[in-house]
Amino acid sequence: MSLVINTNLGALNAQSALTSNATNLTQAMQRLSTGSKLNSASDNAAGNAISARMTSQLDGYATATQNTNDAISMVQTAANDMGNIVGYLQKIRELAVQASSGTNAASDRVSLNAEAQQMLQEIDRVANSAKFNNISLLQGTTPASYADGVPFTGTQIKVQVGADAGENDQITISLANTTSGMLGVGDSSVSDGHSSGNVSDMDLTAVDAATGAWTGTTATGTNILDTLDVAIQQVSDAQAELGATQNRLATTVNYLASNTTNLSAAQSRVADTDYSAETSRLSRSQIIQQAATAMLAQANQQPQQVLSLLK
Numbered sequence: 001m002s003l004v005i006n007t008n009l010g011a012l013n014a015q016s017a018l019t020s021n022a023t024n025l026t027q028a029m030q031r032l033s034t035g036s037k038l039n040s041a042s043d044n045a046a047g048n049a050i051s052a053r054m055t056s057q058l059d060g061y062a063t064a065t066q067n068t069n070d071a072i073s074m075v076q077t078a079a080n081d082m083g084n085i086v087g088y089l090q091k092i093r094e095l096a097v098q099a100s101s102g103t104n105a106a107s108d109r110v111s112l113n114a115e116a117q118q119m120l121q122e123i124d125r126v127a128n129s130a131k132f133n134n135i136s137l138l139q140g141t142t143p144a145s146y147a148d149g150v151p152f153t154g155t156q157i158k159v160q161v162g163a164d165a166g167e168n169d170q171i172t173i174s175l176a177n178t179t180s181g182m183l184g185v186g187d188s189s190v191s192d193g194h195s196s197g198n199v200s201d202m203d204l205t206a207v208d209a210a211t212g213a214w215t216g217t218t219a220t221g222t223n224i225l226d227t228l229d230v231a232i233q234q235v236s237d238a239q240a241e242l243g244a245t246q247n248r249l250a251t252t253v254n255y256l257a258s259n260t261t262n263l264s265a266a267q268s269r270v271a272d273t274d275y276s277a278e279t280s281r282l283s284r285s286q287i288i289q290q291a292a293t294a295m296l297a298q299a300n301q302q303p304q305q306v307l308s309l310l311k
Contacts, residue, residue: 010299060163193226
């Protein structure tokens with residue numbers, strides 16, 4: 001090996017090793033201090049892009065979970081109000097059965113009808129005041145159909161329950177109009193009767209003009225018992241629809257939680273610092289740095305050997 005002064009190859013090699021190792025040492029310290037191995041795009045360009053997409057998906061799942069829980073609360077609110085309305089309809093039916101008995105005088109039926117009309121007003125009050133986050137729930141006027149194809153008049157609300165766009169990430173909540181003016185028209189599976197009138201048109205004091213016998217009909221002439229049976233069935237069907245929807249939403253919450261767990265594990269493998277590996281890398285880099293520093297010192301001493309030749 002030649003002895004030269006102007007170019008110290010040993011020192012240059014040691015400096016290069018120090019520079020390279022300093023980069024590794026800095027990166028290891030950064031990863032250990034932040035807990036992330038993707039502190040810049042240069043750390044892993046592909047991994048950084050993958051992690052960003054996964055983060056967007058995870059944020060979407062978190063918001064979708066909140067949306068779904070809010071929807072469950074909304075469904076519970078509507079179902080509770082419908083339960084109250086069914087109770088009022090059943091009470092009105094009791095009054096109608098009582099009014100149908102010939103043991104009641106006309107004045108008795110006036111009293112019974114007055115109580116029934118108060119119940120009807122309470123049905124409308126509950127239906128019109130049923131709201132969630134200032135959204136009216138039970139007074140919609142749009143013709144629609146339940147999931148099984150049964151038609152109803154009311155409101156359909158789409159809830160975003162996924163992280164992406166499209167119908168597969170939405171669940172539709174069907175809310176029937178349960179005001180007295182919308183209940184009663186249709187066929188009853190309870191009494192096999194048919195009603196052409198709404199409960200809002202009922203009159204427990206109605207009598208036949210010729211015979212004076214009690215008829216208890218709606219404005220269209222339908223017997224009020226048939227009308228009430230249809231109305232109770234309509235609200236009960238709406239409750240059943242909400243119950244099934246609530247179960248579906250609860251299942252969706254579990255699905256989102258499972259997906260969040262699995263995706264978080266995948267993102268962790270891409271982006272999170274493996275402390276066992278990084279501490280080993282840090283120790284290795286520190287030892288190499290010490291060794292390279294010592295070798296640089298030795299390389300800087302090597303040109304002095306030339307002086308021995310000049311004596």
